[in-house]
Amino acid sequence: xxxxxxxxxxxxxxxxxxxxxxxxxxxxxxxxxxxxxxxxxxxxxxxxxxxxxxxxxxxxxxxxxxxxxxxxxxxxxxxxxxxxxxxxxxxxxxxxxxxxxxxxxxxxxxxxxxxxxxxxxxxxxxxxxxxxxxxxxxxxxxxxxxxxxxxxxxxxxxxxxxxxxxxxxxxxxxxxxxxxxxxxxxxxxxxxxxxxxxxxxxxxxxxxxxxxxxxxxxxxxxxxxxxxxxxxxxxxxxxxxxxxxxxxxxxxxxxxxxxxxxxxxxxxxxxxxxxxxxxxxxxxxxx
Amino acid sequence: xxxxxxxxxxxxxxxxxxxxxxxxxxxxxxxxxxxxxxxxxxxxxxxxxxxxxxxxxxxxxxxxxxxxxxxxxxxxxxxxxxxxxxxxxxxxxxxxxxxxxxxxxxxxxxxxxxxxxxxxxxxxxxxxxxxxxxxxxxxxxxxxxxxxxxxxxxxxxxxxxxxxxxxxxxxxxxxxxxxxxxxxxxxxxxxxxxxxxxxxxxxxxxxxxxxxxxxxxxxxxxxxxxxxxxxxxxxxxxxxxxx
Numbered sequence: 001x002x003x004x005x006x007x008x009x010x011x012x013x014x015x016x017x018x019x020x021x022x023x024x025x026x027x028x029x030x031x032x033x034x035x036x037x038x039x040x041x042x043x044x045x046x047x048x049x050x051x052x053x054x055x056x057x058x059x060x061x062x063x064x065x066x067x068x069x070x071x072x073x074x075x076x077x078x079x080x081x082x083x084x085x086x087x088x089x090x091x092x093x094x095x096x097x098x099x100x101x102x103x104x105x106x107x108x109x110x111x112x113x114x115x116x117x118x119x120x121x122x123x124x125x126x127x128x129x130x131x132x133x134x135x136x137x138x139x140x141x142x143x144x145x146x147x148x149x150x151x152x153x154x155x156x157x158x159x160x161x162x163x164x165x166x167x168x169x170x171x172x173x174x175x176x177x178x179x180x181x182x183x184x185x186x187x188x189x190x191x192x193x194x195x196x197x198x199x200x201x202x203x204x205x206x207x208x209x210x211x212x213x214x215x216x217x218x219x220x221x222x223x224x225x226x227x228x229x230x231x232x233x234x235x236x237x238x239x240x241x242x243x244x245x246x247x248x249x250x251x252x253x254x255x256x257x258x259x260x261x262x263x264x265x266x267x268x269x270x271x272x273x274x275x276x277x278x279x280x281x282x283x284x285x286x287x
Numbered sequence: 288x289x290x291x292x293x294x295x296x297x298x299x300x301x302x303x304x305x306x307x308x309x310x311x312x313x314x315x316x317x318x319x320x321x322x323x324x325x326x327x328x329x330x331x332x333x334x335x336x337x338x339x340x341x342x343x344x345x346x347x348x349x350x351x352x353x354x355x356x357x358x359x360x361x362x363x364x365x366x367x368x369x370x371x372x373x374x375x376x377x378x379x380x381x382x383x384x385x386x387x388x389x390x391x392x393x394x395x396x397x398x399x400x401x402x403x404x405x406x407x408x409x410x411x412x413x414x415x416x417x418x419x420x421x422x423x424x425x426x427x428x429x430x431x432x433x434x435x436x437x438x439x440x441x442x443x444x445x446x447x448x449x450x451x452x453x454x455x456x457x458x459x460x461x462x463x464x465x466x467x468x469x470x471x472x473x474x475x476x477x478x479x480x481x482x483x484x485x486x487x488x489x490x491x492x493x494x495x496x497x498x499x500x501x502x503x504x505x506x507x508x509x510x511x512x513x514x515x516x517x518x519x520x521x522x523x524x525x526x527x528x529x530x
Contacts (some may be wrong), residue, residue, distance in 0.1 A: 167388035180359035
């Protein structure tokens with residue numbers, strides 16, 4: 001019977017630079033997605049993240065297709081970013097004018113990109129074993145380029161979010177009022193979705209769909225359950241819970257020998273359940 | 288007096304199809320307009336057109352100038368209860384204009400506090416907006432109108448969920464704001480009583496009959512088209528347009 005991994009082994013691996021990249025990726029992606037996920041949850045579009053991850057996958061598949069069949073060299077990261085950003089732009093379509101609901105649009109994007117990924121995947125079958133890892137990551141061993149991308153894009157996303165904070169809150173809370181007062185509602189909408197798309201795109205490649213979806217939804221839900229008064233503190237707590245999910249999830253996976261992405265998502269679930277328990281004890285809004 | 292907003296032969300509708308006859312009206316500072324009509328009568332379409340959210344099918348809307356500020360207050364039900372917002376933050380949103388959100392703000396502008404004071408809602412400043420009563424929320428939104436410094440306020444069914452007393456109080460607040468601040472107020476309302484007592488102009492819409500009546504509240508409720516729709520008793524009582 002195998003012995004359980006020890007803390008000394010983890011420290012040794014960390015010092016060798018084996019564990020630090022995936023832990024850093026998990027913590028930073030959890031922090032960034034936790035914070036911006038608050039807006040995703042408040043706008044009641046939690047499945048946006050999954051649709052964007054699927055679009056990111058299509059972008060990677062198309063990059064391979066272009067290289068194999070068209071002789072055009074496109075880096076998978078570039079392909080993923082291009083398709084994910086194009087998908088994000090669709091979210092500002094005024095669905096009511098088309099007789100569509102937002103959920104309907106999400107379903108259309110998810111299914112469309114999923115089907116396209118399978119069709120394109122068939123044409124590049126010989127590369128399929130590599131693509132699965134590139135598409136959905138493993139979160140166990142992360143390449144240095146992924147760390148750079150997740151950290152750099154994360155910093156940019158948080159900086160722009162901080163700059164646009166009041167505008168994003170106003171548009172999410174009262175879009176018509178914001179438009180009447182001359183706020184650039186469509187620019188703000190597009191900015192919010194593009195920032196999410198950027199982070200989802202780079203984080204999905206490094207960590208996989210499951211933890212990315214979990215980071216973008218569960219920490220925000222937990223923070224909204226715990227903090228009832230100030231949105232800025234909701235953002236701070238959601239970021240902290242996201243980072244905790246990413247870091248503690250990796251440690252749990254290491255010591256309990258579990259799949260990393262699933263462990264990170266499971267920690268986020270546990271934190272959300274703890275927030276519910278807190279709310280039950282603390283009681284309802286007192287205004 | 289300087290006209291704030293005027294409509295000439297304005298046709299409103301969707302997809303290139305007008306749903307009401309041409310509308311002519313001119314709104315001046317300090318005026319109180321009530322837009323009356325049953326559900327589906329075209330009130331919301333007219334409102335959204337006046338707000339610039341949908342283009343007119345024909346005719347024109349002229350505003351005083353590019354510096355003219357408008358503010359919109361949606362129905363209370365349209366605010367999502369998931370949002371953790373304090374009352375003073377909601378009022379502070381009234382101060383936003385264009386790209387002003389890019390300018391860092393350490394604390395709420397002074398206009399927020401004075402606006403809350405003006406509607407007797409200062410005690411609500413640090414209360415959670417979603418936890419307020421309907422009447423308290425309405426007062427906070429009135430403070431947002433004041434804080435905005437707008438010359439034209441458009442309110443979508445501001446008293447829809449209120450009882451008679453609260454409704455009368457809300458209309459009195461609006462009346463005070465327009466008299467003291469010179470803000471023109473346009474209100475979509477189902478309730479004739481308070482609107483008739485407070486408004487000095489009314490627009491009655493009836494999409495089904497293809498009728499638009501513009502005039503004083505007394506003229507409008509005495510108009511044959513209005514009487515045909517609601518009966519003669521509606522002209523004297525506090526009835527709802529949906530009754």
